[in-house]
Amino acid sequence: MKHSILVTGGAGFMGSHLVDQLIREGHDVTVVDNLSGGSLSNVNRNAHFIRGDLQDAKVCRKAVSGVDMVYHLAAHAAEGQSIFCPVYNAKSNYIGFLQLIEAAINSGVKMFVHTSSMSVYGRQEKMPMREEQHYNPKDPYAVGKAAIEQILPIYHDVFGLNYSILIPHNVYGERQNLQDPYRNAIAIFMNRVAAGKPPIIFGDGTQTRAFTYVRDCTPYIAKAGFAREAFGERINIGSEEVVTLNEVARIVLEEMARTDLKPIYAPPRPSEVKHSYCSSEKARRILDYKTTTPLKVGIHNMAEWVKKQGPQKFRYWKNLEITKKAPEVWTKRMQ
Numbered sequence: 001m002k003h004s005i006l007v008t009g010g011a012g013f014m015g016s017h018l019v020d021q022l023i024r025e026g027h028d029v030t031v032v033d034n035l036s037g038g039s040l041s042n043v044n045r046n047a048h049f050i051r052g053d054l055q056d057a058k059v060c061r062k063a064v065s066g067v068d069m070v071y072h073l074a075a076h077a078a079e080g081q082s083i084f085c086p087v088y089n090a091k092s093n094y095i096g097f098l099q100l101i102e103a104a105i106n107s108g109v110k111m112f113v114h115t116s117s118m119s120v121y122g123r124q125e126k127m128p129m130r131e132e133q134h135y136n137p138k139d140p141y142a143v144g145k146a147a148i149e150q151i152l153p154i155y156h157d158v159f160g161l162n163y164s165i166l167i168p169h170n171v172y173g174e175r176q177n178l179q180d181p182y183r184n185a186i187a188i189f190m191n192r193v194a195a196g197k198p199p200i201i202f203g204d205g206t207q208t209r210a211f212t213y214v215r216d217c218t219p220y221i222a223k224a225g226f227a228r229e230a231f232g233e234r235i236n237i238g239s240e241e242v243v244t245l246n247e248v249a250r251i252v253l254e255e256m257a258r259t260d261l262k263p264i265y266a267p268p269r270p271s272e273v274k275h276s277y278c279s280s281e282k283a284r285r286i287l288d289y290k291t292t293t294p295l296k297v298g299i300h301n302m303a304e305w306v307k308k309q310g311p312q313k314f315r316y317w318k319n320l321e322i323t324k325k326a327p328e329v330w331t332k333r334m335q
């Protein structure tokens with residue numbers, strides 16, 4: 001059955017892959033995006049595009065008009081940076097979400113798929129992290145994501161809005177914003193290497209993560225809007241191939257054919273969680289989730305794309321809201 005679907009953040013990295021998928025499946029798709037992190041060139045030609053910010057009630061009303069499903073991906077997603085721009089982050093992500101949900105309830109949207117973040121778990125004793133573990137967010141971005149997760153069941157109980165919460169982690173791949181110096185280690189490493197410079201690692205590089213190739217992620221976000229078993233659930237989604245950042249840097253250098261470069265090390269980032277990866281067991285059960293792309297293959301594919309793009313200039317903020325303890329890499333605007 002054909003649905004009329006809104007994808008917020010559909011000009012961004014994951015949102016644009018999701019839009020392509022939903023259009024391939026035959027749905028009528030509208031994208032709303034303020035282009036703060038995304039790009040018009042990412043937007044599928046067959047989608048309707050609204051340029052606007054979710055903080056604007058009028059934009060939200062227009063975006064949800066005639067829509068029966070919403071996939072909410074818009075966010076200022078620079079987690080580490082959010083410590084240093086808490087007000088901007090809260091307005092963009094939390095207030096933006098509240099404006100959207102208000103409009104969605106008022107216009108009779110039936111299904112709301114939210115992309116949350118593994119950051120809501122923060123620092124945990126037990127690894128890999130599972131859905132039943134408690135919230136322990138360690139930065140304003142994560143606090144905002146956890147707040148949104150807790151609003152959705154309230155609106156379900158009061159207004160009957162169906163929802164599903166997907167919790168992806170460390171997604172990488174083609175169309176990632178290479179100009180963003182604040183997030184996505186693989187993209188930042190690659191962009192520097194493309195410019196002939198070594199990757200910079202915060203800390204000693206023994207942090208562990210599991211990186212998820214974008215094509216192994218967005219099809220399941222799409223599916224969550226239609227799978228009844230996913231309704232009312234929080235579901236981790238992503239690779240379970242755990243690696244250190246040192247290993248990731250090594251693979252990036254290999255796949256970018258620059259093994260002559262050696263990573264350089266900067267002081268650890270304030271409040272960065274050392275070990276962070278999830279179990280996708282629930283996603284396998286509910287969404288028939290499969291990771292099909294090994295890290296080396298995904299990085300190879302992305303490296304081919306990055307080489308075509310060529311090195312991009314990192315775009316730093318003119319003013320962080322707080323500069324105390326901000327990483328020097330950022331305050332010195334290292335390219």
Ligand SMILES: NC(=O)c1ccc[n+]([C@@H]2O[C@H](COP(=O)([O-])OP(=O)(O)OC[C@H]3O[C@@H](n4cnc5c(N)ncnc54)[C@H](O)[C@@H]3O)[C@@H](O)[C@H]2O)c1
Nearest residue numbers: 009012013014034035036037038053054074075077170171
């Ligand atoms: N990439 C990851 O590893 C990852 C992991 C976990 C969760 N997520 C979540 O997935 C979603 C998509 O992430 P992404 O990596 O594709 O990021 P992205 O920055 O590429 O996409 C986000 C898009 O939202 C837009 N946007 C931001 N604030 C907006 C606002 N207030 N109004 C309208 N548009 C706005 C940006 O312009 C951008 O196009 C985000 O919600 C993010 O928090 C991403």
